[in-house]
Amino acid sequence: MKKLVSVMGVFLILFAVIFAAGCVTADQQEPTQLKIATTTSLYDTGLLDAVQDYYLKKFNVDLLITSQGTGKAIASAKNGDVDVLLVHSPAQEAAFIDEGYGVNHRGIAYNYFVIVGPAADPAGIAGMTPEEGVAKLKELGEAGTSGIVFISRGDNSGTHSAEKAIWKSAGFNYTAQITGSGPWYKETGAGMGDSLTTAGQLGAYILTDEATYLAYKKNNNLPLEIIIDEGTTLLNRYTVMTISPEKFPNTNLVDATAFTNWLISADGQNFIGAFGVETYGKALFTPMSTLKDSTLPPFNIDCKTPVVAPSA
Amino acid sequence: MSEDILTVRGLAKSYSKKEVVRPLDLSVKKGEILAIIGPSGAGKSTLMRMMDTIEPPSQGEMCIFGEPVTKHSVHRIRGRMGMLFQKTVLFDRTVAENVELGLSYRHLPKIERGERVAAILEHMGLSRFAERGARTLSGGEGQRISFARVLVTRPEILFLDEPTANLDPVSTRILEEMIIRENRENKTTIIINTHDQAQGQRLADRIAVMMDGTFVQIGSADEVFYHPISGKVAKFVGIQNIFTGHVRDGEVVSSQVSFCQVPVSLAGNVQNVQIMLRAEDIALSKTGITGDRRSVSGVVISSARSGAFLEVSVNAGCLFTVIVPFRQTGDVYAPGERVWIGWRSDVVHVIPDTS
Amino acid sequence: MGEISDGFIEAVTLIVTLNPEILEIAGRSLYVSVAATLVAALVAIPLGALIYYYDFRGKRAVINIVQTLYALPTVIVGLLVYLLVSYSGPLGSLNLLYTTNAMIIAQVILVSPLIIGFTVAGLTGLDKEMKYTTLALNARAYRALLTLVREAKFAILSAVVLAFGRAIAEVGAVMMVGGNIRHFTRTLTTAITLNTSMGDFAMSIALGIILLTIALIVNLGVNVLQHYNGRVKDE
Numbered sequence: 001m002k003k004l005v006s007v008m009g010v011f012l013i014l015f016a017v018i019f020a021a022g023c024v025t026a027d028q029q030e031p032t033q034l035k036i037a038t039t040t041s042l043y044d045t046g047l048l049d050a051v052q053d054y055y056l057k058k059f060n061v062d063l064l065i066t067s068q069g070t071g072k073a074i075a076s077a078k079n080g081d082v083d084v085l086l087v088h089s090p091a092q093e094a095a096f097i098d099e100g101y102g103v104n105h106r107g108i109a110y111n112y113f114v115i116v117g118p119a120a121d122p123a124g125i126a127g128m129t130p131e132e133g134v135a136k137l138k139e140l141g142e143a144g145t146s147g148i149v150f151i152s153r154g155d156n157s158g159t160h161s162a163e164k165a166i167w168k169s170a171g172f173n174y175t176a177q178i179t180g181s182g183p184w185y186k187e188t189g190a191g192m193g194d195s196l197t198t199a200g201q202l203g204a205y206i207l208t209d210e211a212t213y214l215a216y217k218k219n220n221n222l223p224l225e226i227i228i229d230e231g232t233t234l235l236n237r238y239t240v241m242t243i244s245p246e247k248f249p250n251t252n253l254v255d256a257t258a259f260t261n262w263l264i265s266a267d268g269q270n271f272i273g274a275f276g277v278e279t280y281g282k283a284l285f286t287p288m289s290t291l292k293d294s295t296l297p298p299f300n301i302d303c304k305t306p307v308v309a310p311s312a
Numbered sequence: 313m314s315e316d317i318l319t320v321r322g323l324a325k326s327y328s329k330k331e332v333v334r335p336l337d338l339s340v341k342k343g344e345i346l347a348i349i350g351p352s353g354a355g356k357s358t359l360m361r362m363m364d365t366i367e368p369p370s371q372g373e374m375c376i377f378g379e380p381v382t383k384h385s386v387h388r389i390r391g392r393m394g395m396l397f398q399k400t401v402l403f404d405r406t407v408a409e410n411v412e413l414g415l416s417y418r419h420l421p422k423i424e425r426g427e428r429v430a431a432i433l434e435h436m437g438l439s440r441f442a443e444r445g446a447r448t449l450s451g452g453e454g455q456r457i458s459f460a461r462v463l464v465t466r467p468e469i470l471f472l473d474e475p476t477a478n479l480d481p482v483s484t485r486i487l488e489e490m491i492i493r494e495n496r497e498n499k500t501t502i503i504i505n506t507h508d509q510a511q512g513q514r515l516a517d518r519i520a521v522m523m524d525g526t527f528v529q530i531g532s533a534d535e536v537f538y539h540p541i542s543g544k545v546a547k548f549v550g551i552q553n554i555f556t557g558h559v560r561d562g563e564v565v566s567s568q569v570s571f572c573q574v575p576v577s578l579a580g581n582v583q584n585v586q587i588m589l590r591a592e593d594i595a596l597s598k599t600g601i602t603g604d605r606r607s608v609s610g611v612v613i614s615s616a617r618s619g620a621f622l623e624v625s626v627n628a629g630c631l632f633t634v635i636v637p638f639r640q641t642g643d644v645y646a647p648g649e650r651v652w653i654g655w656r657s658d659v660v661h662v663i664p665d666t667s
Numbered sequence: 668m669g670e671i672s673d674g675f676i677e678a679v680t681l682i683v684t685l686n687p688e689i690l691e692i693a694g695r696s697l698y699v700s701v702a703a704t705l706v707a708a709l710v711a712i713p714l715g716a717l718i719y720y721y722d723f724r725g726k727r728a729v730i731n732i733v734q735t736l737y738a739l740p741t742v743i744v745g746l747l748v749y750l751l752v753s754y755s756g757p758l759g760s761l762n763l764l765y766t767t768n769a770m771i772i773a774q775v776i777l778v779s780p781l782i783i784g785f786t787v788a789g790l791t792g793l794d795k796e797m798k799y800t801t802l803a804l805n806a807r808a809y810r811a812l813l814t815l816v817r818e819a820k821f822a823i824l825s826a827v828v829l830a831f832g833r834a835i836a837e838v839g840a841v842m843m844v845g846g847n848i849r850h851f852t853r854t855l856t857t858a859i860t861l862n863t864s865m866g867d868f869a870m871s872i873a874l875g876i877i878l879l880t881i882a883l884i885v886n887l888g889v890n891v892l893q894h895y896n897g898r899v900k901d902e
């Protein structure tokens with residue numbers, strides 16, 4: 001009994017210490033907070049962690065970044081749970097703005113989706129356009145050719161949207177002809193990293209953003225190589241939006257506006273352009289400001305004009 | 313004796329359609345010891361919990377200390393009563409803390425509690441246990457501590473639910489002495505459940521026999537043990553010789569055995585009777601019975617030792633069971649042997665056979 | 668194979684060198700789950716005691732429901748709390764989403780049924796004469812329950828420890844309502860999920876080792892309590 005009491009005593013002291021620790025952190029001088037919802041493929045590269053540290057130091061603003069699939073990120077933005085949305089899905093962004101949820105839309109960076117697959121390229125699609133490549137995969141896959149598998153995110157993420165756009169551009173009806181068309185087409189319903197791992201283990205082809213692929217390639221000896229990396233449908237465009245104060249008056253407009261303007265400023269663009277060079281030997285993102293005119297297709301987004309806080 | 317301290321009218325309890333206690337009445341006088349005896353499952357414990365107000369009755373009313381038991385009076389009334397259970401309940405703390413429990417529920421000052429606990433332990437000869445963990449005690453000690461925990465609250469009515477059923481004979485004796493002492497010293501009214509009829513006889517002024525959820529007979533020990541009102545009660549109080557018979561020429565007869573003259577208590581022209589005779593009240597002899605006894609001769613069917621006694625079955629027209637102290641005679645009765653049995657006619661209990 | 672052993676070695680290095688990010692995450696996990704368990708215990712033990720004490724219509728059904736909720740899926744709790752505390756939800760104005768408080772609320776809901784159920788079971792496991800004794804000694808309900816809960820303390824405490832184990836190991840609810848925000852709401856489990864999807868297995872393994880160690884301590888705690896509980900029953 002005595003022993004038990006002392007054991008419990010130790011526990012109590014532990015708890016007290018933890019609570020005290022919790023209070024101490026809470027007592028520190030409070031920076032303002034900006035809530036950002038973003039997608040896993042952007043977050044998982046580590047860019048935003050780096051931005052978070054830099055931004056806190058420089059502007060004393062805490063970036064509370066929660067990463068979810070594009071679908072969920074947009075849903076939480078529509079619930080008014082965040083101030084800023086950072087995504088890469090042009091169609092969904094347009095709908096979001098049309099419905100009046102998003103304002104101050106600016107492009108910040110881009111890179112390319114790539115189709116990666118086994119180094120041996122069993123489908124022989126290297127050098128094709130993305131449309132030709134996927135059509136060949138479908139043909140071989142449906143013929144039951146062994147070793148031909150395509151992995152899809154299948155989760156309504158930005159990457160998944162990009163994949164659907166490629167199928168459409170190749171002349172297929174995604175729901176009727178692609179999804180569920182056979183064992184060659186598998187949907188993981190998981191994040192980019194998990195899907196890449198799955199593809200690696202199955203020796204499958206997969207559409208991925210280059211940044212996540214590079215991170216995975218480096219950290220996990222992912223046995224996949226870039227097979228197709230050229231084509232306008234492979235463009236992966238990252239944009240920022242502020243949640244409209246007309247929908248949600250609680251939006252932190254001051255910090256949202258400042259953050260957007262920092263992202264498109266020379267400092268922000270340099271930060272993005274430099275990210276990954278040290279670790280991967282090449283930048284993971286190209287700053288949007290390197291384009292002559294980003295408002296032209298296929299980019300179609302302003303990346304230069306500073307934003308002003310909209311009135312509620 | 314003085315006024316009724318507890319009266320019960322039409323008290324009954326059902327659990328989901330099953331009647332555990334059927335409507336019954338009872339009055340208990342101040343200072344009395346009442347034993348409720350009956351087979352297990354008769355509803356004794358449930359009745360007792362209802363009377364101690366810790367289990368709500370399904371119907372009926374109670375009046376205790378001259379006050380009807382209601383939602384408002386129940387705590388006031390319960391505070392003046394106490395109950396001890398068959399299963400010893402000891403909380404995982406010291407003996408003194410266990411005994412103190414009822415006093416702390418009553419919000420008595422710490423000093424007074426300590427004094428009363430020390431006094432009751434002293435009084436009951438349990439002081440040496442005070443600082444022991446209660447769970448380290450033996451069964452008998454534990455039950456005495458439980459009893460002390462009740463007594464320290466100075467109950468005016470004490471309910472004891474089979475308090476010695478789990479105890480060895482020595483511990484049973486000690487607790488019985490404590491019970492009697494509490495009754496004598498503090499005039500505490502005591503109601504005790506027991507399936508041990510001898511215990512009922514040792515302790516009680518009055519005995520209530522409970523069967524199938526209600527009282528079937530209430531009376532003195534003599535009434536219940538020697539004059540049970542039915543064959544069922546007779547069997548329960550340990551009467552081994554129960555015969556159905558009839559009245560013939562002013563005699564009570566069964567299977568050609570004439571037991572006694574028709575007692576005056578037997579009203580009118582009763583024809584069929586039940587005849588009851590305690591095995592201990594029958595004399596047994598190899599040579600014949602003399603004196604003012606009825607006697608018949610018969611043949612030994614079997615005989616068996618039962619402790620210090622010898623239980624002999626004799627076929628003398630009826631099949632008698634006879635119990636004799638073994639050492640007194642040292643006799644052995646072999647099956648087939650011819651013997652005489654005899655009894656005084658006043659020990660025969662005759663009731664009308666209503667079946 | 669090499670991936671696992673390399674990851675493991677790096678993980679141990681991270682722990683031994685007291686990597687500040689790991690310490691921060693482990694501390695937050697402990698804080699959230701301890702707070703949730705304590706709050707849940709404060710609510711659930713009295714609630715369980717009341718369910719045990721009073722006889723009421725539908726008591727059996729209530730206990731059945733509580734027991735069913737032991738297996739309440741964490742993501743359902745997460746969704747429920749998310750809908751409650753989301754800015755558009757009924758508690759939106761409290762600004763709880765993506766805070767440790769929201770995570771604590773979710774875990775309180777998650778583990779309360781466990782503590783309620785085990786409190787009822789622990790008290791029911793006592794001799795019924797024990798309840799009768801407290802009543803017969805004229806204890807009011809709350810005093811009787813204090814005495815009885817104290818008697819069932821080992822059973823109830825092991826339920827609390829188990830609840831803590833469930834709280835600290837769950838990922839679905841804290842992910843949904845906490846948002847896995849670095850430096851704010853990232854816990855051991857959400858960090859493992861994230862680092863695994865980022866391909867940083869060493870970090871995942873390191874966090875996993877810490878989580879396993881905590882689970883082990885919890886398990887030991889339950890064993891000690893059940894040992895004492897068993898001894899009380901034997902005596």
